[in-house]
Amino acid sequence: MGVTRIAILTLLLGLLAGTAQAQETKPDLESLWKTGSLWEVGDNRPKVQDARKAIIDAGAEGRKFALTKLGVTAGLEIRCLNAVFAGWGADAFDDLVANIAHEDPAARRNVAELLSALNDPKAADALLAQATKEQTLSPRLSQLAALAKWKVEDAVPLIIEISRSDTERVRHRAAGLLGSYESDSAVSRLIEMLDDGVYYVRDGARNALAAGTPGVRSMCLGRLREQLEMTPAEQNLQRIRLLMPVIATLADDAVPALLQQALKHESGSVRGEAGESLVTWKLGAGLLDNELDVDALLKKALDNEYDPYAKAALEQARARLGDSKK
Numbered sequence: 412m413g414v415t416r417i418a419i420l421t422l423l424l425g426l427l428a429g430t431a432q433a434q435e436t437k438p439d440l441e442s443l444w445k446t447g448s449l450w451e452v453g454d455n456r457p458k459v460q461d462a463r464k465a466i467i468d469a470g471a472e473g474r475k476f477a478l479t480k481l482g483v484t485a486g487l488e489i490r491c492l493n494a495v496f497a498g499w500g501a502d503a504f505d506d507l508v509a510n511i512a513h514e515d516p517a518a519r520r521n522v523a524e525l526l527s528a529l530n531d532p533k534a535a536d537a538l539l540a541q542a543t544k545e546q547t548l549s550p551r552l553s554q555l556a557a558l559a560k561w562k563v564e565d566a567v568p569l570i571i572e573i574s575r576s577d578t579e580r581v582r583h584r585a586a587g588l589l590g591s592y593e594s595d596s597a598v599s600r601l602i603e604m605l606d607d608g609v610y611y612v613r614d615g616a617r618n619a620l621a622a623g624t625p626g627v628r629s630m631c632l633g634r635l636r637e638q639l640e641m642t643p644a645e646q647n648l649q650r651i652r653l654l655m656p657v658i659a660t661l662a663d664d665a666v667p668a669l670l671q672q673a674l675k676h677e678s679g680s681v682r683g684e685a686g687e688s689l690v691t692w693k694l695g696a697g698l699l700d701n702e703l704d705v706d707a708l709l710k711k712a713l714d715n716e717y718d719p720y721a722k723a724a725l726e727q728a729r730a731r732l733g734d735s736k737k
Contacts, residue, residue: 438469440476447491463491467498474499474506481510481518489521496525504531511537511554519550527557535563542569548576552584559588567592571600582607583615590619593627602634605653613653620657628661632669639672651676652684659691666692667703674708679718686712686721686728694735706732 446462449455466473477495480488496503507529510522519541526534535558542554551573558566567589574585586604589597604616620631635654638646655673658666670692673685686709693705709729716722 438465438473440466440469440473444476444480444488444491447494448485448487450487451490463494463498466495474503478506478510481513481521482515483521484517492521493525493528497528500529501531504529504534508534508537511541516547516550519545519547520553523550523553523557527553527560530560532561532563535561539563539565542566548573548578548581552581555588556584559591562591564592564594567594567597571596574600574604579609579612582609582612586612586615586619589616590622593624593630595630598623598627598630602631602650602654605650606647613649617653617657620654621660625661628657629663632658632661632663632665635669636665639669639676643677648678648681651681655684655688656691659688660696662696667697667700671708674712679716679721682712682716682718683721683724686725687731690728690732693732 443462443465447459447466449459451459466477469476473495477492480492483489483492496507503525507522507526510518511526511534513519513522523538526538538554538557542551542558545551545554551569555566555570555573559570570585570588574582574589576582576585582604586601589601592598598620601616601620605613607613607616620627623631631654635651635658638651638654651673655670659670667689670685670689673681674689676682676685689705689708693700693703697703697705706729709725709732713722713725713729716725
C-alpha cells in the first residue's frame, strides 16, 4: 500500500512538473510583439525577425493574439502586423474576413490591406459590402484599393464617388484606383479629372490613363479626336494638352495624324505639347515608322512659330529627338 502511494505521488509530481515546464516554455507573445515592433535595423534586425517568427510559429495561439492588434496605428506595429500575417498566409484568411466589419476603423483599414496583401479575391464580396456602407474614409480607401487590385467592376461607382472628394489627396488616390479599370465609366471619369484644379491630381489622372491598356488609350484617342473636331470656343485646351502625351504611347496610325493636326492649332500651348508628344511617339510607338520625318516637321513648325512657350517646347522636343540619335 505504501509503495502504491509513493508511486502515485511520484506520478502526480511528474505531471505537475510537466505542466509547470509547459507554462514556462509558452511564448510571451506580448513581449515578442514589442520586440517585433522595433526598428529592423543594425543589431535589432535578427532579434526583430526572430520575434516575428516566434509569433508565427505559435500558430493559432499567435494568430489569436495578433487579432487583438488589428487596430494598431503606429507604423512599426503595422509592419509587425503585416509580417506575421504574411507568415501565416492563407491560414489567416478566414480570421481576417471575419474582421472586415470590425468596430475599430483602424482595424478595418488594416484588415483590408492585409487581405489585399494575401491577394485572394474570394474576399471581394465581403469587402465590397463593407465599402458600400463604410462611413470612415481611411478604411474605405483601403477596401476600394483591394477591390481595384482585383478589378472588381462593382467597385467603380464607389471609386468615382470618392474621386469627387473635396480632399486633394483623396482625388489623387482615386485616380490611381480608377487606372486599374478599362470600363467606359472609369476612363470617362479619369478624363474629367484632367480638368482638376490641382496639378498633381491632373497628373495622377494623366499617368493612370497613360499606364492603361491599349483599349484605354484608344478611348483617349477618340476623345482627343472629338475635341479637335470642335470649334475653338468649344474645345477644352487643358484636356487636349494632357491627352496628347497619353495617345503618344499608342501604336495606332491615327496618332501621328492627330498630333500633326494639333501642331497647327491656334493655341501655342497646344502646339508646344503636340511637338513634345510627336517626339514621344517617334521614340516609342512610332520607332519603326520610316515615312514621317518628325525632325523636319518640327523644324518647319519652328520656322513659323511666334509663341515663346511653343517655340521653347518645340526646340526642346527637337533636342530630345537629336539626343536619342546620338
